[in-house]
Amino acid sequence: MIIDCHSHHISPPYNTDYLVWTEKTNRRDYGPPYLWNNPVFEDISQRIEIMESHHIDYSVITYSSNVVQIIDSAAGQDISRQAVMAALNDKARETVKKHPRQIGATSLIDLRLGNDALAEMERTSDWALGYSVLAAYDVEHHLTFLDDTRFLPFWKKAAEFGKPVFIHFSSLYKINDQSHLMPGYMNDSMMCAGMGQLMENSLCLSRLVLSGLFDHFPSLKVVMGQLGGMYPFMLDRFEMLYHMHHKGAAAKGMTVDIPSDTEHFLRNYKNYTDNIYVDTHSMSENAIRCAIEILGEDKILYGSDLPITPCQWGIQRGIGEIQGSRLPDRVKEKILSGNAKALLW
Secondary structure, three states: OOEEEEEEOOOOOHHHHHHHHHHHHOOOOOOOHHHOOOHHHOOHHHHHHHHHHOOOOEEEEEOOOOHHHHHHHHOOOOOOHHHHHHHHHHHHHHHHHHOOOOEEEOEEOOHHHOHHHHHHHHHHOOOOOOEEEEOEEEEOOEEEEOOOHHHHHHHHHHHHHOOOEEEEOOOOOOOOOHHHOOOOOOHHHHHHHHHHHHHHHHHHHHHHHHOOHHHHOOOOOEEEOHHHOOHHHHHHHHHHHHHHHHHHHHHOOOOOOOOOOOOOOOOOHHHHHHHEEEEOOOOOHHHHHHHHHHHOOOOEEOOOOEOOOOHHHHHHHHHHHHHOOOOOHHHHHHHHHHHHHHHHO
């Protein structure tokens, strides 16, 4: 059995309308338009055909970075952003009802919307497999990460409902300066997608851990795409720093082991790996095997990024890398379906 925990679907007419809007406005905030013009975004029958041809039994709908722009472009005088968010969730639920054996969905939660976002969590809690958010938001023209205190009510409610939170990079964290662009075709996009998005994932997870979020809500589970960026490969470095700082504090006569002393408590990053899952959308068998060694075989989920990533990469190569790897069969089964079953049901 194969369960795809990273796929995107925008019910009609919202993706079509978004493409018309990008054409009219010439906006390229979230990459070139061809990323979003695949008919599989809206056509669930084409999606199911692709799934069946590649022996994918179940696909979980999540949301990509451009969803905030989809919401904003659809909202106006006659419809609020909250109403667009709710409409997208209602349409996703209808899709799940029509195809319950093959399609599941997370609930789209736009954290810019404050109490309306919390109300949407309540409204969708009976059917959503989890909640989809972005790694950061533009709140009042400020880059706002998920550990911001204004988002604590969201995390509290997610913990209360016992549902995982699927985090997708926002593409708001920029590593390339417009004044220092390199010559060459699509270098700006290459830097963002090939490196910046991975850095944003890593930064997001690090801030969630070091801010103490998982101390407040120890039962929380989050799922980060792209193998968590650099997250698996930073853990030993963070542990080295933990021991260095712990020794330095002891030399000063400081106590840094009391969690209630929030100002001085020193966190060991490795103590929070039970809270974090990552998906296989890294395009690297070697990286996946390395992540399994570091994180453990229970923390990796298969993800294709359909339909943004072409099938020959996200599905054919993605599944092939796992099935054809030197991993034990029981580990392959966990990555392709077992871990998702344990997390979602």
